[in-house]
Each structure stands twice: as C-alpha cells, then as structure tokens.
Amino acid sequence: xxxxxxxxxxxxxxxxxxxxxxxxxxxxxxxxxxxxxxxxxxxxxxxxxxxxxxxxxxxxxxxxxxxxxxxxxxxxxxxxxxxxxxxxxxxxxxxxxxxxxxxxxxxxxxxxxxxxxxxxxxxxxxxxxxxxxxxxxxxxxxxxxxxxxxxxxxxxxxxxxxxxxxxxxxxxxxxxxxxxxxxxxxxxxxxxxxxxxxxxxxxxxxxxxxxxxxxxxxxxxxxxxxxxxxxxxxxxxxxxxxxxxxxxxxxxxxxxxxxxxxxxxxxxxxxxxxxxxxxxxxxxxxxxxxxxxxxxxxxxxxxxxxxxxxxxxxxxxxxxxxxxxxxxxxxxxxxxxxxxxxxxxxxxxxxxxxxxxxxxxxxxxxxxxxxxxxxxxxxxxxxxxxxxxxxxxxxxxxxxxxxxxxxxxxxxxxxxxxxxxxxxxxxxxxxxxxxxxxxxxxxxxxxxxxxxxxxxxxxxxxxxxxxxxxxxxxxxxxxxxxxxxxxxxxxxxxxxxxxxxxxxxxxxxxxxxxxxxxxxxxxxxxxxxxxxxxxxxxxxxxxxxxxxxxxxxxxxxxxxxxxxxxxxxxxxxxxxxxxxxxxxxxxxxxxxxxxxxxxxxxxxxxxxxxxxxxxxxxxxxxxxxxxxxxxxxxxxxxxxxxxxxxxxx
Amino acid sequence: xxxxxxxxxxxxxxxxxxxxxxxxxxxxxxxxxxxxxxxxxxxxxxxxxxxxxxxxxxxxxxxxxxxxxxxxxxxxxxxxxxxxxxxxxxxxxxxxxxxxxxxxxxxxxxxxxxxxxxxxxxxxxxxxxxxxxxxxxxxxxxxxxxxxxxxxxxxxxxxxxxxxxxxxxxxxxxxxxxxxxxxxxxxxxxxxxxxxxxxxxxxxxxxxxxxxxxxxxxxxxxxxxxxxxxxxxxxxxxxxxxxxxxxxxxxxxxxxxxxxxxxxxxxxxxxxxxxxxxxxxxx
Numbered sequence: 001x002x003x004x005x006x007x008x009x010x011x012x013x014x015x016x017x018x019x020x021x022x023x024x025x026x027x028x029x030x031x032x033x034x035x036x037x038x039x040x041x042x043x044x045x046x047x048x049x050x051x052x053x054x055x056x057x058x059x060x061x062x063x064x065x066x067x068x069x070x071x072x073x074x075x076x077x078x079x080x081x082x083x084x085x086x087x088x089x090x091x092x093x094x095x096x097x098x099x100x101x102x103x104x105x106x107x108x109x110x111x112x113x114x115x116x117x118x119x120x121x122x123x124x125x126x127x128x129x130x131x132x133x134x135x136x137x138x139x140x141x142x143x144x145x146x147x148x149x150x151x152x153x154x155x156x157x158x159x160x161x162x163x164x165x166x167x168x169x170x171x172x173x174x175x176x177x178x179x180x181x182x183x184x185x186x187x188x189x190x191x192x193x194x195x196x197x198x199x200x201x202x203x204x205x206x207x208x209x210x211x212x213x214x215x216x217x218x219x220x221x222x223x224x225x226x227x228x229x230x231x232x233x234x235x236x237x238x239x240x241x242x243x244x245x246x247x248x249x250x251x252x253x254x255x256x257x258x259x260x261x262x263x264x265x266x267x268x269x270x271x272x273x274x275x276x277x278x279x280x281x282x283x284x285x286x287x288x289x290x291x292x293x294x295x296x297x298x299x300x301x302x303x304x305x306x307x308x309x310x311x312x313x314x315x316x317x318x319x320x321x322x323x324x325x326x327x328x329x330x331x332x333x334x335x336x337x338x339x340x341x342x343x344x345x346x347x348x349x350x351x352x353x354x355x356x357x358x359x360x361x362x363x364x365x366x367x368x369x370x371x372x373x374x375x376x377x378x379x380x381x382x383x384x385x386x387x388x389x390x391x392x393x394x395x396x397x398x399x400x401x402x403x404x405x406x407x408x409x410x411x412x413x414x415x416x417x418x419x420x421x422x423x424x425x426x427x428x429x430x431x432x433x434x435x436x437x438x439x440x441x442x443x444x445x446x447x448x449x450x451x452x453x454x455x456x457x458x459x460x461x462x463x464x465x466x467x468x469x470x471x472x473x474x475x476x477x478x479x480x481x482x483x484x485x486x487x488x489x490x491x492x493x494x495x496x497x498x499x500x501x502x503x504x505x506x507x508x509x510x511x512x513x514x515x516x517x518x519x520x521x522x523x524x525x526x527x528x529x530x531x532x533x534x535x536x537x538x539x540x541x542x543x544x545x546x547x548x549x550x551x552x553x554x555x556x557x558x559x560x561x562x563x564x565x566x567x568x569x570x571x572x573x574x575x576x577x578x579x580x581x582x583x584x585x586x587x588x589x590x591x592x593x594x595x596x597x598x599x600x601x602x603x604x605x606x607x608x609x610x611x612x613x614x615x616x617x618x619x620x621x622x623x624x625x626x627x628x629x630x631x632x633x634x635x636x637x638x639x640x641x642x643x644x645x646x647x648x649x
Numbered sequence: 650x651x652x653x654x655x656x657x658x659x660x661x662x663x664x665x666x667x668x669x670x671x672x673x674x675x676x677x678x679x680x681x682x683x684x685x686x687x688x689x690x691x692x693x694x695x696x697x698x699x700x701x702x703x704x705x706x707x708x709x710x711x712x713x714x715x716x717x718x719x720x721x722x723x724x725x726x727x728x729x730x731x732x733x734x735x736x737x738x739x740x741x742x743x744x745x746x747x748x749x750x751x752x753x754x755x756x757x758x759x760x761x762x763x764x765x766x767x768x769x770x771x772x773x774x775x776x777x778x779x780x781x782x783x784x785x786x787x788x789x790x791x792x793x794x795x796x797x798x799x800x801x802x803x804x805x806x807x808x809x810x811x812x813x814x815x816x817x818x819x820x821x822x823x824x825x826x827x828x829x830x831x832x833x834x835x836x837x838x839x840x841x842x843x844x845x846x847x848x849x850x851x852x853x854x855x856x857x858x859x860x861x862x863x864x865x866x867x868x869x870x871x872x873x874x875x876x877x878x879x880x881x882x883x884x885x886x887x888x889x890x891x892x893x894x895x896x897x898x899x900x901x902x903x904x905x906x907x908x909x910x911x912x913x914x915x916x917x918x919x920x921x922x923x924x925x926x927x928x929x930x931x932x
Contacts (some may be wrong), residue, residue, distance in 0.1 A: 030835065035921050036786055069870065070870070070871075081786060104885070183798060184900065188782075198898070231676050232782065252808060258932065290654050324686065338878050341876070341877040344790060344794075351734075368829055368832070369833045371829070372830060375738070375831045375834070376742075376746055379746060383738075383739045383753070383757055386735065386739060386805075387760050390763060390764060393767070393775050394773065395769075396775055396778060448670075449670050449673060452669075453667070460667060461671075469671060469674070472674070472678040472679075473678075474921065475682070476678050478851070478854050478855075478913050478914065478916070479862070480855075480859065480913060481858065481885075482858065482860050482889050482906070482909070483858070483909065483910055484681070485889070486685065487681045487684050489683065490684050491684055509677055540659070540660040542663045543656060543659075544658075547810070548786075556780075563766070569768070570766075577889070597770045597861070601770055617774070621771050621774045621775070623768075628763075628767060628768060629763055629766075632762060633669075633759065636762045640755075
C-alpha cells in the first residue's frame, strides 16, 4: 500500500511542477513586449517572402529586442494562420475574400507588383505580337475560350501556328490577378497548369509557341533587370487600339515597368497590391512597430527586390488606421505551440517516471511482477491507442467535411464536374477521374513489367543477375518521391509535357519495387513439387510458369496489385510535380489532369481560411482515405489467408 | 509436331520478353540515379551544404541549404526515437503477450497495415487540421509529430515480420526457465535487434524523404530552428519548392536532391549491411 501512494506522489509532483513552470513562463513573455521587445511572426505567400525576410533582418538590426520569424512554404498558409490567431501577420498576394473580412481580417498594402504576359523569344510571329499587343479581349479569348487554338485565332490572322497557353496550378495571387484583368476567376483559366511562378517561366522558355504570365519579380532577371534569355514580355494594349503605341512600351527593363506601375500607366489588375493581413488592427507594440517600419523605412527595399513601393495614399490611410486602431477588438493572439511542446515533454517525462518504480522496489520477485504487469498495461495502452488513430483520422476528416455535405448532396459532389469554388460549386468528378486514370494507366505499365521481371527472377535467372536486380530495386524502393518528381521534370517533361502519361510512368516506377518484391515472395511460396510434376510431363518452363506457378498464385497477384494500386493512388509530391493540374476529366494521354492528392497539396494551406473550401479539401482527403482503406483491407485479408495457407502446408 | 515447335517458339519469345523487362527496369533505375548524380554534382558546392541562406539568398549565390539538411535531421531523428518507443512494445504485445490467432492481434495487424497504406498527404492534412484546432503553428514539433505518426506503422509492420522469424524454441526455453513474458521479451529483443535496426534505418530513409507530410506541419524557414516551436526547412520540401523557381534555385534543388539521395542510399545500404552482417550469430 505504501508503495502505491508513494508512486502517486512521485508521479504527480514533477507533472505539477512542470505545469507551474510552463504557466509562469507564458506570463512572462506576455508582459515583456512593452519596451519593444517580443516576437512577431509572419507566414504566408511565397510572393512576398523574399521581401519580408529583408524587412525582418533590417528591423531586427535596429531593434535587437524583437525577434521576427518569417515562414513560407510551397503552400503558404498565412491566411489560415492569421485567422486562427497563430501568427501576427499573414503575407497575402490577393485581395481578401468577403468571408475573411467578415471574420475580422484587415489587410495592409505593403507593396505592389504586377503580372505580365510572356511569350517565347523565338516565336515565329514575334514582330506581329510586339506590334499588336495583348488587349483585354484577346487575353480573355486565349485563357478562357476553348476555340482559340492557334496564334492566328488570337492575333486575328489566318496563321495556324499552334498556341500553347500556360497557367498556374496552385491557388495563387498571380493567377487570380491575371484572371481579374479580363474579369474572370483563377478557376476559369484554361491551359496547361504549372506549379509556381518560375514553373510558367521555364515552360514558356522551353516552348516556342508558349504563352504565359509571370510576376515581374520572375519575368525580369534579378541581376541584369532585363527579361531573361528566351522570354519576351507580351506588351499590353492598354487602350484597346489594336496597336502598341510608344507610350505603352515600358517593358525594356525592370525599372521601366516598376515606374509604369507606380504611375498607374500599367493597368491594375494585372498590377496588384501585396498585403500584410492581421486579425483586427495589430495591438502589441512590436507588431505595430514592425508594420510602421515596413510602411516607412522598409519601402526602400521594395524596388531593388523587384517590387513596387506602396502608393503614398495607402501609406497615409493605413498609418491613420493603425493609430486609431480598435475597429475590431477581437485580437486574441493565440499560440499554443509552446504549450503543446510542454505537454509533449510532460508526456515523455511521465512515461519515464511511471517506469521508474521498478528500480525502487526492493524485493526481486515483486520487481519482476511489477515489470511484467506494467509492461503488459503499457503495451495494451499503446496498441489500443494507436488503433484509435485510424478511427480518429476518419472521424476528424468527416467532421471537417460536414459543412460541405450539408451544402450539397454526396451524390452531387461525387458526380458533378463543376469545380468553381468561388461560386460554391464543388464537383469532385475531375479529381476522382484523374486519380483513377493515372493509377490504372500506371498499373497497366507496371503490372506486366513487374510480373515478367519477377517470373524471370524466380524461375529463370542465374544467381548473378539476381544479385544485380534486387539491389537496384532496393535503391528504387528507397528513393523519396520528390526525387522521382525531379527525374520526371528533367527527363520526361521535355518529351511528354505535363501529362497523364508522364505521371503514369513516374508512378509506375514508384510501385515497381513493391510489386516485384510481393510477386517474388508469392511465386517462391509455390511448392517445387508442382513445378517438377509439370516439367516431368514434358511442359516447357514457360508452360509450367503459365499453367502452374501463375495460376496457383492468382489470388496473391490480385492482392499485390490492389495494394500497389492503393499506394499509387495516394502518391502526392511526385505526381503533383508533373500532373499539370487541370481540373477537368482527362481526355488524352498527353493532356494535363488533376488527382486528389495534388488538389489537397496545392490548395490546403492557402485556402483553409475560406471555411467551405477547407471543408471541400478535407472531403477530398476523406474520399482518398476511404478508397485507400477499402483497397487495403481487401488486399490484406487475401494476403493473410495466403500466408496462413503457406504456414499450414 | 507443329504443336511441339509452337511451344518452343513461345518459350523463346517469352524469355526474350522477360529479358527486355528486366533490362527496362534496370535502365529506369540507372536513368534516375544518373540524372540525379550528374545534375547534382554539376551544381553542388561546399558552400551549399555548409551554410545557411544569407541575406541575399534569393538573388545570388549567398549561403546554402544547411538549414534544410539540419532541419530534416531534426525532424526525423526524434521521430524515429519516439516511434521506436511506441512501436517496439506494440510489436511484442501482438506477437508475444497475446495468444496466437488472437482477435486483437489480427485487428491490430490489419489496422497497422491500413495505417501504413494511408497516403502521407492525408496524415499531413489531418495533423494540420488538429494543429489549427489546438492553435499550434507550423513548427518543428508539428513535423516531428506527423513524421512519428508516419513511422509507427512502418516500424510495427517490419517488426512483426522480424518477430515471426524468431524460432518458438527460444520462447519455450525461456519460459521453461521460469522467465516472465517481460524477461522473454528481452531475450527475443536481442535476437531481433539486427533486424529491428535495419527496419528502423529503412523507415528513417522513407520518413526523411517524405515531403507531403511536413508540407503543412513543419513550415519553411531560412534559419535552423532553436526550439521545438519554430518552423523549420526540410530537404524534400526545399527541393519541391526550388525546382520551379528562377535561376539560382533549380541548381540548389539539384544539389539538394543529390544530398537527399545520398543520405537515403547510405541509410538503405547501411541497413542491409547490418542485417546481413550481424544476423550471422543468430539462431
């Protein structure tokens, strides 16, 4: 009995002490931000990241007491962070949605930049392109209409040089701004979708019939401030006169276009504001000081970094806003990261403490029994606990997709192909079809390839061939998916473009090692007696293989294929890098498509601030989860049965 | 007679097809390795792997991606340790503590196989949703948690396979000496050690190359994180971001891809070496 109470105290005390220390710690940090000390955190769009880093560095030099952390990712999730009160400022390169404003988001213009249309410098029609310019109507035709297939259609001549239009795959400010130029939304844009600003630049650079658009930061070289080799800026015909006048030619170098944007000679959109967004007007002195610094001293960094200064009228207005403050008082800076870190550390500590009494018990037998019981309980808890993870994921995803399911029926969501988030239409058919097509196509290539390879390895080959093939497959299995993506971009994209076939080939390679190792295992399980019986009847090796080995292992082959299928279905990064991201049902092998994992990867971070959109993304994850779950259970149950049969025989 | 001829022709054709398939597989592997190494060695420099990004990293050669290398290790190594702490007991629980053909063991195996099959992007999205719910930023800890979740099923699955290979006689011998299950476990653990280390190294290799899971959870930053609550860069995400960026960046992506490939290959080859080398003395 004494032991038990002792144990209780031993456990409880450090946990309490730990909790106390944590709560004290968090109080201190809150108080200390009065004398321009403290921390400011910024996260969000890649478009503003380089500039924000420069501001942060310079500001910290002048105010050593302030720590500023700037974070950006492929999916800059600034808006989500801000709306959940996790960071002070989110970097944003689009205007706020109405829902976001209603939820108290306030945007401060901290700079501007512009989006310019680009063409390849070797385009055979370049002189005409430069003379005519791109009017609003032409741009609308090129990016939204289906019957603009040649440069002749675009320029109003009967030339039939093919026109290859590029757009962005990720939810981003540049594409949205460009679409707004001709009164559209990003989701209306047609054309091959490429990930990231530089993605379009390199696509246009490598395609002489290409037409794309770029932020000026990427359309001009960072060193020379001239357009990079291979890319020419398509001048915009601002006054719709049908020709580019001299006053409309301000694309010579970066300085010229920056000046044009500053003086509003370049239309807006496609010139755009870049924002720092906060939830309500910022209150704590460090955040306010940083924002003021950006609006004043920080502006000197804008032009060298390829951005345009904030217009003076915005600066004055925004400074007034900061001073007045208090429009929305709901500023709760909630950052539980530290608390979570503490809980996490506490949990680890707790486990260690719970295990320690075994060293305190004196009697050997009691100690042994304690260890036995404690380990049993622990293991049971771990096992059950981690089992609940499956359930937790399913429930969590379902819970998050309830808003979407309330808005439209499940059947509608799965069978409609209308993907227009801004109009609240979420049809998942293109994504489901894209996922199915690419996995089936990759299986079509991978299954015969791996079947023959593994038959060769088990039935035919000599030892030395196996010694080469198995390690190579091990290497293939070890390579991360991002490496396959790099390989796809470097080797396959120049041949096939962003297309179904590229992605299928990449996926095929990724599932090859899984398939081969499973097949080899299954074929080896076929007893040799059967083979001998067959060959003794005069069958050739292939006949034996076909009629005995393969036939005997059919259920196993089926299970292995299903397993590989589910693995291929969830593959994200490699496919995302080569898929083209066009939300429509794929019609040709050489066209782009959009699988579910890429949808999640491209949009989740940026769009999670719009509740219905977030719900849609979570629903996509749920679809993926359920498909993979069904496939996995199916194949596993078959494989278990085979294993049991093997053990029994 | 004709029938006879036919079956030998078929045999020869099929053999040809098989040689072609094996050749294709080897050619693909060679192509990937060659591409990554050729491009990588052309662009890599000592500066890239030994420095963090400098202030003008975005425009010219200023610093490297040490932050991503260290960040990746800082995410993966703690995750591996935690995942081991959780998964080794689970493995022994379902193989040793529970009776054969036990329902819980069956369900647990199925569940871990399913968890193993869940795409990492789903883990990432789920973890991010939870992080938003509890008010946690993209941080080193977020990356560690999601990577741990990713690694547990991998370790349990391979641990289970290894435990199966250990002969029942060892168990019987320990029990007959009056050992408890816990003590038996220690004996078996010693037998399973080489296999477990191999499995761990392989899982480590998988985890370090996974970008989809850390995409939302670990964030991205130019500095090496000093605490668990700061965001961190990771190698795969760096490659993914940089490969489509303007001029100095694709070279960095190639170099980073080379570094990542080398790390993963060392882990993979090292793992296999250990299992071949140290399992000789096993029963």
